[in-house]
Amino acid sequence: MNRSDRECPAPPSGGLRARREAAGLSLQGLAVRSGYSRSYLSRVETGRRAPTPAVLRVYTELPLAETGRRRPAEPPGRPAAAGPRPRLSADGAELGITWFGSEVRRLRMAAGKSLDVLGCEVFLSRPYLGKIEQGDARGNYQLALSLDAALGAQGRLTRLFLEECARVGPVAPDTDILFRGPRSEPERATGAAADPAERAAAAAARLEALRVRSHRSGPHSIVGELGDGVVELHRLVDGAGHRPPSPANPAWPVMLRYAELLGWTAQETGHDAIALRWTHTVGDWARALGDADALGYALIRHSQWARRRGDAGTAVELARRAGSVPGIAPRIEQFAAQREAQACALARDETGFRQALDRYHTLLAAPASGGSSAEPTPWGPAPDPVFEGSRLFEATCLVDLADFRTAASLFDRGMSRLGAPRTGYARLAVRQAIACAHVGELDQACHVVRESLPTVSRQGSASLRGDLKLLIRVLNRHRRSSAVRALLPDLTSVARVTGGTRAAAPAAEGP
Numbered sequence: 001m002n003r004s005d006r007e008c009p010a011p012p013s014g015g016l017r018a019r020r021e022a023a024g025l026s027l028q029g030l031a032v033r034s035g036y037s038r039s040y041l042s043r044v045e046t047g048r049r050a051p052t053p054a055v056l057r058v059y060t061e062l063p064l065a066e067t068g069r070r071r072p073a074e075p076p077g078r079p080a081a082a083g084p085r086p087r088l089s090a091d092g093a094e095l096g097i098t099w100f101g102s103e104v105r106r107l108r109m110a111a112g113k114s115l116d117v118l119g120c121e122v123f124l125s126r127p128y129l130g131k132i133e134q135g136d137a138r139g140n141y142q143l144a145l146s147l148d149a150a151l152g153a154q155g156r157l158t159r160l161f162l163e164e165c166a167r168v169g170p171v172a173p174d175t176d177i178l179f180r181g182p183r184s185e186p187e188r189a190t191g192a193a194a195d196p197a198e199r200a201a202a203a204a205a206r207l208e209a210l211r212v213r214s215h216r217s218g219p220h221s222i223v224g225e226l227g228d229g230v231v232e233l234h235r236l237v238d239g240a241g242h243r244p245p246s247p248a249n250p251a252w253p254v255m256l257r258y259a260e261l262l263g264w265t266a267q268e269t270g271h272d273a274i275a276l277r278w279t280h281t282v283g284d285w286a287r288a289l290g291d292a293d294a295l296g297y298a299l300i301r302h303s304q305w306a307r308r309r310g311d312a313g314t315a316v317e318l319a320r321r322a323g324s325v326p327g328i329a330p331r332i333e334q335f336a337a338q339r340e341a342q343a344c345a346l347a348r349d350e351t352g353f354r355q356a357l358d359r360y361h362t363l364l365a366a367p368a369s370g371g372s373s374a375e376p377t378p379w380g381p382a383p384d385p386v387f388e389g390s391r392l393f394e395a396t397c398l399v400d401l402a403d404f405r406t407a408a409s410l411f412d413r414g415m416s417r418l419g420a421p422r423t424g425y426a427r428l429a430v431r432q433a434i435a436c437a438h439v440g441e442l443d444q445a446c447h448v449v450r451e452s453l454p455t456v457s458r459q460g461s462a463s464l465r466g467d468l469k470l471l472i473r474v475l476n477r478h479r480r481s482s483a484v485r486a487l488l489p490d491l492t493s494v495a496r497v498t499g500g501t502r503a504a505a506p507a508a509e510g511p
C-alpha cells in the first residue's frame with residue numbers, strides 16, 4: 001500500500017451516491033471514468049462494501065458545477081504542443097451538443113424526481129427510462145412530448161429529440177421513389193415548356209451546393225432535397241417512365257451524379273441496403289448510356305459496401321473489375337487501386353495490398369511524368385495533393401494489417417503536414433488514434449481523437465462507426481488512464497449517434 005492509499009480523505013457529506021448524482025453522473029458513467037466496475041461502485045454506495053481510500057478519493061474529486069468547485073487537474077502526459085484546453089463534459093457540452101438523454105436526466109434531477117416517479121408519470125418502466133438517460137434508447141416523438149410536459153421543459157426536450165434523430169439520419173429514399181405515379185397536368189405542362197439543357201444545368205448547380213452542405217452539416221442534411229432532385233430529373237429524362245436512358249439527353253449525366261450521391265448519403269446514414277440498390281441503379285443506367293466513368297465508380301461504391309460489411313473477397317473482386325473497365329479516366333483507376341489496397345488489407349493479404357498500393361502510386365505519378373494531365377471527372381472527392389503525396393493512405397491500411405507501430409509512425413509524420421482541416425481528415429484522426437492506442441501511446445491517442453470529435457459528431461457518418469467502436473474497445477483496456485477516462489463518455493456518446501450500421505471496422509477512406 002502506498003502513501004496515497006494510506007491517507008484516507010474524509011467521506012463526502014451527504015453520502016457517496018448523493019455526491020455522484022450531484023456531479024450529474026450515473027453509475028455507469030462513474031465506472032467509465034474511474035476504472036472500477038459498476039457493480040462494485042453500487043455495493044460501495046449501498047454499504048455492502050467498505051470504501052477504500054482510493055474509492056473515496058474518486059468521489060471527493062468529482063466536479064460539481066453547481067457549487068463552483070475547482071475541476072480536477074488535467075490528465076498528465078498531455079502533449080506540450082497542444083496547450084491548455086477544456087475537458088470534455090459528460091453531456092457533450094464541449095462538442096457543442098446536448099444529448100437528449102443527458103438533458104432528461106438533468107431536468108429530472110433538478111425537479112427532484114426519481115426514475116420511478118418520472119416513469120410512472122410518463123408510463124415507462126424504470127429500466128427503460130434509465131436506458132434513455134444513458135443514450136442506449138431514444139423512444140419516439142410522443143415519448144419526448146410526454147417527458148417535456150412532465151419535466152416542464154417548454155419544448156426543449158422535443159427539440160433535442162428531433163435534432164438527435166437528424167444526426168443519426170433519416171431513412172434515405174429508396175429507388176421506388178422513381179415510380180411514384182403519373183404527374184399532374186400542371187407538372188406535365190411545366191416540364192414540357194422548360195428547356196432540358198437549362199433544367200439540367202440548374203440541377204447540376206444545386207447538386208454542387210448540396211455536396212458542399214453535406215460536408216459541412218452531414219449527409220443527413222441533404223437526403224430530402226436529393227430525393228426530390230432525383231425524382232424531378234427522372235421525370236425530365238423519362239416522362240413516360242418506360243423509355244431507356246439516352247446519351248442524347250443532357251440531363252442524364254446529372255441524373256447519374258444525383259443518384260450516386262443519394263447512394264452515398266444512404267450509406268453514410270446507415271442504410272446499407274438502400275445504398276446498394278442505388279449503386280446497382282447507377283450501374284444499370286451507366287451501362288445503358290455507355291458512361292465508363294460512372295460504371296467504374298458504381299463498382300467502386302459496391303466494393304466499399306462489401307468492405308464495410310466485412311466481405312473482403314467480394315470487395316477485392318469489385319475493385320479489380322472497376323479498374324479494368326475500358327475507357328475509364330485515370331482518376332477512376334486511382335480510386336479503384338485505392339479500394340483494392342484497402343480490401344486486401346482487410347483480408348490480411350499483404351502481398352495483394354503492396355501490389356495494389358504500388359499501382360496506386362504509379363497512377364498518381366503517371367500524369368506528371370507523361371506530360372499530360374488526367375481528364376477531369378465529376379466522380380469521387382476532389383484531389384488533395386498533400387494527402388496523396390504522403391503515406392497517410394498506407395498508414396490507414398496498415399491498421400487493418402495490424403502493423404500498428406509502423407502506422408503510428410507514418411501518421412505522426414504525415415498528419416502534421418496537412419493543411420486546413422477537411423471533413424475527411426477526421427477519418428484519418430480516428431485511425432491514428434487506434435494505432436496509437438495499440439502501441440500504448442494513450443495520451444496521444446486521446447489528444448488526436450478529441451480534436452476530431454466535433455466533426456465526427458456533426459457528420460453523423462455511419463461508415464465511421466466501425467472505427468469508433470474499435471477505438472472504444474481498445475481504450476476500454478486502459479480505463480485506469482486519466483486521459484482515457486476523461487474521453488470515453490463523449491466518445492461513447494458520439495459512437496451511438498453516428499448511424500446504425502453493423503459493418504465491420506473498415507479502413508479509413510481518403511479525404
